[in-house]
Structures are given as structure tokens and as C-alpha cells.
Amino acid sequence: MTEPLRLGIAGLGTVGIGVVKIIRRHAALLEARTGRPVVITAVSARDATKDRGVSLKDYAWETDPVALATRDDVDVFVELMGGHEGPAKLATEAALAAGKDVVTANKALLAIHGQALAEQAEANGRVIRFEAAVAGGIPVIKSLTESLAGNEITRVMGVMNGTCNYILTQMEATGRGYNALFEECGQLGYLEADPLLDVGGIDAGHKLALLASIAFGTKPAFDDVKLEGIQRIAIEDIRHAADMGYRIKLLGVAQRSARGLEQRMTPCLVPADSPLGQLEGGTNMVVIEGDAIDQVVLRGPGAGEGPTASAVMGDVLDIARGLRIATFGQPATTLSEEPAAQTGLPAPYYVRMALQDKPGALAKVAAALGDAGVSIHRMRQYDHATTVAPVLIVTHKCTSTMLEQALEALAATGVVEGAPVALRIEEL
Amino acid sequence: MTEPLRLGIAGLGTVGIGVVKIIRRHAALLEARTGRPVVITAVSARDATKDRGVSLKDYAWETDPVALATRDDVDVFVELMGGHEGPAKLATEAALAAGKDVVTANKALLAIHGQALAEQAEANGRVIRFEAAVAGGIPVIKSLTESLAGNEITRVMGVMNGTCNYILTQMEATGRGYNALFEECGQLGYLEADPLLDVGGIDAGHKLALLASIAFGTKPAFDDVKLEGIQRIAIEDIRHAADMGYRIKLLGVAQRSARGLEQRMTPCLVPADSPLGQLEGGTNMVVIEGDAIDQVVLRGPGAGEGPTASAVMGDVLDIARGLRIATFGQPATTLSEEPAAQTGLPAPYYVRMALQDKPGALAKVAAALGDAGVSIHRMRQYDHATTVAPVLIVTHKCTSTMLEQALEALAATGVVEGAPVALRIEEL
Numbered sequence A, B: 001m002t003e004p005l006r007l008g009i010a011g012l013g014t015v016g017i018g019v020v021k022i023i024r025r026h027a028a029l030l031e032a033r034t035g036r037p038v039v040i041t042a043v044s045a046r047d048a049t050k051d052r053g054v055s056l057k058d059y060a061w062e063t064d065p066v067a068l069a070t071r072d073d074v075d076v077f078v079e080l081m082g083g084h085e086g087p088a089k090l091a092t093e094a095a096l097a098a099g100k101d102v103v104t105a106n107k108a109l110l111a112i113h114g115q116a117l118a119e120q121a122e123a124n125g126r127v128i129r130f131e132a133a134v135a136g137g138i139p140v141i142k143s144l145t146e147s148l149a150g151n152e153i154t155r156v157m158g159v160m161n162g163t164c165n166y167i168l169t170q171m172e173a174t175g176r177g178y179n180a181l182f183e184e185c186g187q188l189g190y191l192e193a194d195p196l197l198d199v200g201g202i203d204a205g206h207k208l209a210l211l212a213s214i215a216f217g218t219k220p221a222f223d224d225v226k227l228e229g230i231q232r233i234a235i236e237d238i239r240h241a242a243d244m245g246y247r248i249k250l251l252g253v254a255q256r257s258a259r260g261l262e263q264r265m266t267p268c269l270v271p272a273d274s275p276l277g278q279l280e281g282g283t284n285m286v287v288i289e290g291d292a293i294d295q296v297v298l299r300g301p302g303a304g305e306g307p308t309a310s311a312v313m314g315d316v317l318d319i320a321r322g323l324r325i326a327t328f329g330q331p332a333t334t335l336s337e338e339p340a341a342q343t344g345l346p347a348p349y350y351v352r353m354a355l356q357d358k359p360g361a362l363a364k365v366a367a368a369l370g371d372a373g374v375s376i377h378r379m380r381q382y383d384h385a386t387t388v389a390p391v392l393i394v395t396h397k398c399t400s401t402m403l404e405q406a407l408e409a410l411a412a413t414g415v416v417e418g419a420p421v422a423l424r425i426e427e428l
Helices: A014-025 A027-034 A065-069 A087-097 A107-123 A140-147 A162-174 A178-188 A202-216 A235-243 A305-321 A361-371 A400-413 B014-025 B027-034 B065-069 B087-097 B107-123 B140-147 B162-174 B178-188 B202-216 B235-243 B305-321 B361-371 B400-413
Strands: A005-010 A038-044 A060-062 A076-079 A101-104 A153-159 A246-257 A260-271 A283-290 A294-301 A349-356 A376-381 A388-395 A416-425 B005-010 B038-044 B060-062 B076-079 B101-104 B153-159 B246-257 B260-271 B283-290 B294-301 B349-356 B376-381 B388-395 B416-425
Touching: A005 A014, A005 A065, A005 A087, A005 A305, A014 A027, A014 A038, A014 A305, A027 A038, A027 A305, A038 A065, A038 A305, A060 A065, A065 A076, A065 A087, A076 A087, A076 A305, A087 A101, A087 A107, A101 A107, A101 A305, A107 A202, A140 A153, A140 A202, A140 A283, A140 A294, A140 B140, A140 B305, A153 A202, A162 A178, A162 A235, A162 A246, A162 A283, A202 A246, A202 A260, A235 A246, A235 A349, A235 A388, A235 A416, A294 A305, A305 B140, A349 A361, A349 A400, A361 A376, A361 A388, A361 A400, A400 A416, B005 B014, B005 B065, B005 B087, B005 B305, B014 B027, B014 B038, B014 B305, B027 B038, B027 B305, B038 B065, B038 B305, B060 B065, B065 B076, B065 B087, B076 B087, B076 B305, B087 B101, B087 B107, B101 B107, B101 B305, B107 B202, B140 B153, B140 B202, B140 B283, B140 B294, B153 B202, B162 B178, B162 B235, B162 B246, B162 B283, B202 B246, B202 B260, B235 B246, B235 B349, B235 B388, B235 B416, B294 B305, B349 B361, B349 B400, B361 B376, B361 B388, B361 B400, B400 B416
Parallel strands: A005 A038, A005 A076, A038 A060, A076 A101, A260 A416, B005 B038, B005 B076, B038 B060, B076 B101, B260 B416
Antiparallel strands: A153 A246, A153 A283, A246 A260, A283 A294, A294 B294, A349 A388, A349 A416, A376 A388, B153 B246, B153 B283, B246 B260, B283 B294, B349 B388, B349 B416, B376 B388
16 A cells, blocks of 8 residues: 555644644654555634644644545544543544544544444544554553453553642642642643643543553443542542651552452552552653553653654554554454452552550450451551540551441541541552 | 353463462353353373372363373363473464464563564454463553553553563662672572573573564564663672762663664663662562553563563453454554664663772763763762772763763773773663
């Protein structure tokens, strides 16, 4: 095949412009690698007059992304608009119906409508590729679906929201609280228009649902992802975790067991000296575990013009080379519907509470935990000037159900002030 | 395509048996992922009677790997024998001539004969795949040739010999010297039959030559790799490097500049808090830098039954799915012949010397360095009980040529005992 591969790009924000730049800068290199020219024929965005720092005059302009997606001179519809409803969804459906392949960076669209879109693509003999939707420039989708396809995947974990990791590592580095850093992120433009997408874990949850699907051959099930943001993480927890050799990360974990499929995107403690614990700032990391490979760790920029455009181009160039694979690694009609695990696999937990400083208080706490079947691995009571003592407990492994019972029992003792903070410790 | 993909496996050592086990364990999973059965039809090894812990009775047995490679009922020749001459080369050539695809873990064969073999494969419309040849289970070949194909690659670095990294990290952890740990590695079976392949950097050098080829679109040029093993690394250097915030790694670096293609596999200092610096034990790590992606770090097991077999299977399953790509990422006939850089890009260097403890000695050293155009960034003279003082210098960036001149000038001062140790500091 030596005829050009013709792209129609919808969405000319950071990533879209990044793709345009790569194609203009590396025309010869891309042709050498794929054996054919890769060209842009048409683009689409809301504002046709805006100066985007790169000339777009060689490309046809469509105001309507659906019109772009169905043009005769477009082979691949590159969807970089975002949003799981509206134009992105309509144009993607239209592209597939018109026999185009689709490359997208849209995690929300695929996490929510991926199953239907993949079925539509396969019915039309088309592919949907989405490396850029998960962990930016890190080649995680391809590693899971292709490189590690000889493995039964046992666990996938990831720090996949740079903003959250930036806030958490800055809290530790500077001693500033969550609210101050959240505000700073807003000023720096690090937050999505709806900040809950970031700090509430929703954006990272979308990514996790996609990873779980390709890791376990299951239909994407974003609704089953247990979501918890970083809003409640106090500077004390970051300090205490560090004291005990841990760091707090907004960590996605997908794991399949006899209990069903477990998908969590929650703040967790990880060992400070592990690759996840050492991850600073906005960088992303994905850890893949399989029965043959043991463990592979992939680390890189999770966002930004260059890295995300690099991932989009990886998918585009696969299509140019004729490398075609089903959206979720196997035909969408063969993906299974795995029940969501009602309780996760047992894990140790970190529990922080404010204990009334009076005789017998600690004994009551220990008894409450013991009655719930939760045993104590490490305990620390800190020096205190008030009548309330900060107490930290690291439990032995227990299920989340057992832990919840223990927390209820703690409340009933009458010696614990307020609600204890409980965070899972993810072992590596 | 739903007919089975039929493998002939030559070499039933650790990796070969690992592949057999995966195919027996995961028949259904592999078929679900690729849409067709993946089966073994024939195997070959030197000793047909040896108990390898897994039943081989379903497979035809060939004593001669060439006979195996050319069987009518073999689609893919899986070469896991090793060695760059003899049976591995003959059987690979025979397989390609007979129209078979080839999957191999043989870094030496490809580093030395890869260009000719790739040309033969492409003339026959066949592929050679070799993910398992570089950094074991880490998906580095695929990441470079496919995921990051939209990038101009600017630098590739890797710690790709687990035995060397084990020795170096154990030296730091235990304070034991190189010779004792080398002996221990021999007893533990961590060393190749010719240990220079490991500690002399040859094995890792083969891997680097392959990475450089796919990163820069150049013919594999193992002869141009500057090789230096870890035999001369003293425990003092490990301690001093740590003191100054560095770790010593046997680090491969490939980089293209106006000076030509630079390929080095040498002991280097890297920042202790960088991903490379934090790498412990036998784990491998590859760092890829490109103009769009910035930097991606891949970490995982570089050897062993499961991980290497996982990489072999990734390649096999690509072929089963019809994902076919040229051996070195673009047609072998289009690979360029890049001249080897005669002098590397400038870098800071670590220099340790034994300085005679007499007035004016340090001034002579400083003058010698200055005359060679090498300026001092940091200097330490350690406490000493003898008449000779250990002196460490970290230079500002200079070329290797300038450094060599400086070392000659140091020898001529008459105040430096023996030859100074000089190690490049690779910045991340």
C-alpha cells in the first residue's frame, strides 16, 4: 500500500495541534516508517479564526465534526474533542458508519460507550484505537493488548491523573494543605473545567475501566469502578504515611478473582521505596502484572501536547502500516460481563483516629478491632498537647467489609472523636 | 483467518520450555485473543531424552533444527538456541528461505547478522521478530517501532544486563568487592558460559546495537558499540559515587547527533534519585527519549523463563493476528549507514585519583585539567592516613577527547599515583 493515509482531525486544542505539528515536521520520517505518506485532508474546530500557532491553510475546514467524519477524502477520523455525549459521540458513530477507522484520545466516550462503539466498528470492519486516552504518551494499551497477550493478567495498577499526583507530592514537599494546592492548580490551568474529573478521580476512573477491559477481556464497566477522590486527604495523613514508610497516591487498581472484577480508583498507601511510591509530580505510571511476565512498570508523561500527540500518532501509524486489532484486544462481542466484586481482596489498611486521652481508651479500640476480626500489625500513638491523642494503626490484611465493621465498632466505643480516616495499603 | 498458527520451536532450555508451558496453559485465552488456535507442531533440542518437566509427546521431534525450520507443518520458526553462528544462523536462514516467519530471542545473531537476515526475510515477504532479545519481558522493541513511531528518537538508554546490575547493587549494599560477587554469580548460575558476555558488556552491547537500529533507522552496527565491562569498578568508586548522589550502572546509551551515531555500553554514574539510579538487582530498565514524548521509562524482568517466554509469545501472537512489521521497523534496504561518532557528546565526568600529599600537588592537578580545557564542578579530598590522598573530581561537561587529554596531563604532573579512574556521568 503506497497511497496516502488521509486524516480528518476534529478538535484543535493542545493535542490536535500537537498532531498537526508532528505530521508537518516528520512527513519524510513517517513515510519511511510506514511506507506511505500520512497526510491531513481536513480539520474541524469551533473557532476557525483563532491563531493556533501553526498554518492550517492546506486543510479543508469543516465546522461540523460529523461532516468532517464522513468526508470521502478522510480514511481515519481523529477525534480530539472530548466529552462522552454530543458532537464527539455523534461524529464517531458517523465515521464508523461511513467506513472510517477512528483514533481517539477520549477516555470518557470509550469508558461509557466503548462497548457499543466497538461493536459498531467491528460490524463495519473498522478499528477504534485509543492509546492517547490512557496515561498520555505511555504505551500501555499496546503493551497490554499486544506485547503481553501471552499472559493471563493478574493485576493492573496506575497513577493516571497528573494533577492529583502533583497535589499529593506537593503537599508532602511543601507542607501546604489540599485546599491551597487545589486553588494553585486551578490558577496554573492544571484542572479540567469540572475539577471533580481530576480530584474526584473520575477522569482516572475512566482510564481504569478501559485498562480493566483490555486486561481481562471484559466489557468496559465504568459504573462498577469504586471512585474516591483526594479531597479528604489531610496533610497529617501524608506525614504519618511517610513516617511509616509509605506515600499516598490516587491509585487505580483492577484485579480479577473468584470474587469477581474489582475496579478501584481511590487514595491508597504504597511503599515509599517502590516505583509507585517514588513517582513525583505530574508523571504517570502503570504497573502491569501477569502470570508469565511477573511485573512490568511503564512510566512517562500522562498529558501535554507532545506526549498525547505521540500516542495518537502511534495509533495512526499502526493503521497506516495495516496493523489492525480489535478495540479491546479481542472482538467486542466476545467480551464477558464480569460481576463486580462486592468486597475487594484482603489488604492491610492504614487507620488514623483521634483517641480520647483517658484510661482504658486504647484497650477499647483494640477490643473493637479484635471483635471485628481485624488484627493490628503496627500501632503508634503520637505525642499530644490536647486531650485527644492521634493514633495510627496499620492492620494485618482484612477485607473492606471487615474494615467497615471495625470502623463502626470504633465509633461505638465512645472514645474515638469524629470519624477515623481509613486508607487501603496496596502491596507491590 | 481461523486455521491454526503452527510453531516449530528450536531450543528447549528455560525460554523454550516457558513458551511450551504458556501455549499449553493458555490455549483458550490465546485463541480468544487472536481468533485462531496457536499450536506447536514440532520441537528440536540436543537431548531428546532429558526430562524437562513438561510433556512434549504431542510434538514431532527433530534432531536437526534446519529440518525443523523447513517442515511443511511449521508456519513460524521459533529460534531459542542462541549463538550467532552455527545451527541458529543456519536454521534461521533455512526457515526464511522456506517461507517461514521467525521469532527469536537471539540478540547476538541479530546484532551481527541482522541486516542480512532482515533483507532475506523481506525478499521472501517474511518477518523476523525479536522482542525477547532485548531486555527480556519489557516491551521495548514494540514501543520503539510502533507506539513511538511518531517521534524522532533522540536518545535510548538502558540497563540491560541483570547480572551486572546485581553485582553493582550488591557491592553497594554489602560492601563486598567485585571479585567475590563475580564468583558468587558463577555459583548461582547467573553467568553465561563465557562470563565476558555478561560482565564485559558484550551481551548488553548486542542489545544496544539492536535498539540503536530501530531507534534511528540505521543498520545494526555492533562493531561500533564502545564496550567497557564492570570488572574495573572498585568498591571505593561505588561508595564515592553514592556520597555525591550517584549510582554506578552498566549503562547503554545510543544517541545520534551531528557527530554521527554514538553507541556506548560502559559503566556510568547516574543520579541516585533517578529511575535508573533507583534500579536494584537483576531488573532491567530502558529509557526512551523522543521529540514529542519527552521521556518514557520501561522497567521489568530482563531474563527468566516466564518473562522471556512472554516476549516470545507477544511476537508469536502478533503474527497470529496478522500484525506484520519490518524487522527493524522499516524495510531493511532503507536503513542508513550512519558513521560512528568519533567522540561522544559532551558530558560531566567523575574522576578519582590518588594524590601525593605534598604542597602544591592539588594546584598541579587543577592546572593540568585547566590546560586541557576541563573545568572542575565539584572536588573532594578525603581524610587519609597514608601519604596518598583520595581525591574526587566531578567535571563540568567536556568531550571524551578532552577528558583523555586531561588524564594524560594528570599522569604527567608526577603527583598522581597510578592511573585515575574516570567514569562518564549520564544526565537524565
